[in-house]
Amino acid sequence: MARHIYACPLRWSDMDAFGHVNNVNFLRYLEEARIDFTFTNAGEAGEKAFSEGSVVARHEIDYLRPLVYRPEPVVIETWLTKLGNASFTVAYEIKDEDTVYVRASTVVVPYDLASARPRRLTAGERAFLAPYLEVGEPVAA
Amino acid sequence: MARHIYACPLRWSDMDAFGHVNNVNFLRYLEEARIDFTFTNAGEAGEKAFSEGSVVARHEIDYLRPLVYRPEPVVIETWLTKLGNASFTVAYEIKDEDTVYVRASTVVVPYDLASARPRRLTAGERAFLAPYLEVGEPVAA
């Protein structure tokens, strides 16, 4: 069992006129964590197909605490709560050492851009993802 | 019973390298619909406090069909599925006449920026929101 850890840099412009990181930009942070996990890391492990097409089918996201820009990145922990034949569900926490800002989950569907259709996970992709699977209560209640 | 209708303009740059509107930018569209509803329209009705502070506590969003940039706006219908004392839940559909791209819901919390605390809805705010309340199954399943 493993968790993917991503140190996610903020941008000053992620804040909105209320002076906090805008709720939409947390979804951007989650995307960056997924890119690091399923494009960069999976690609380094020989599984490049996610980076050639994958779509989001669903997000759930709970905002627990506001976040203000600072130069230090936030930590995003990512793991799997479901590993299906044609989709998988990732859960995440965006946090500092002692504070959780966001809990969320995303259903990801591998996608063939050329045919514009969802596709099944390959055996190699499942082998890459399996160690991150944690069965239990979904993080976003 | 009423629904708020917003014609949401797309931007070409809302598309990502896969050539579709990026999943995160649909949350931006939902924000624009909420701004039009709870900042502009509520403000015209004399309720300006939402535009002086309100935060998102939770989103659920289901992506049903991909969307490609075009000059014509998409339609966003917004209504309420819950009207509490210190929060309300809006549901939305992003669609064209015969196609639904996204179904989603958001828990919104009125917020006092000066004290950095959530606050209760005022009687005037509840009166503004009440006609949009539809009780039933939540849109995002």
Next chain:
Amino acid sequence: MARHIYACPLRWSDMDAFGHVNNVNFLRYLEEARIDFTFTNAGEAGEKAFSEGSVVARHEIDYLRPLVYRPEPVVIETWLTKLGNASFTVAYEIKDEDTVYVRASTVVVPYDLASARPRRLTAGERAFLAPYLEVGEPVAA
């Protein structure tokens, strides 16, 4: 001689933590005006190639007045100050009836994505652009 007119919608999130439209987002507005001009309008006139590849070689932009979000769009006037063989220069003003917020200019280069190389303007593209050419002092000083 003609000017392209684009009514550019703002988004609330275009403002930054200082409560004004962020300087970078004005470049986004200029992009939207160019998309409307060279993708949508040129495409309607039978010239689709800009929308299949064109790159920005240079921007100059002067910020004259701050802009705060409001539901009403700003007007962007666009015209040409140079029409070359393999590039053209557009100038713009972002404004309301009696206020200019931004003056800017952009060098655009038609680009062949497949070969990853700049290309020359076609006769049809030059015919589409020529009516918008105004020779004179560049707008961005």
Next chain:
Amino acid sequence: MARHIYACPLRWSDMDAFGHVNNVNFLRYLEEARIDFTFTNAGEAGEKAFSEGSVVARHEIDYLRPLVYRPEPVVIETWLTKLGNASFTVAYEIKDEDTVYVRASTVVVPYDLASARPRRLTAGERAFLAPYLEVGEPVAA
């Protein structure tokens, strides 16, 4: 004489439908370099007023080579080409070890948000900025 060096992380979504980092997002990278220089570093040196208000009066930017997303940051070198009483001009290069993607310059004006007016540089701010001043040809031709 010194240059400010910033390792600027890219985001996958900085690419547009043409598969390159969108021209507007390079301005965002320049903003991040300025934030690091004039908010974070100047703040650490005791000069916090830039982060409480500063506006961009002008940008010039030349795009030399396209950039595709990768996990590694790009380097942004920043220095001053002018240090006035109420404004300063920074120049930048966005680059890898052997490739320059962008050359640009920005006129920055310290701004008092409360009074909504430009203000003069303080002696402390000038002392912070002076070591970065390089007189010569502006970078963006």
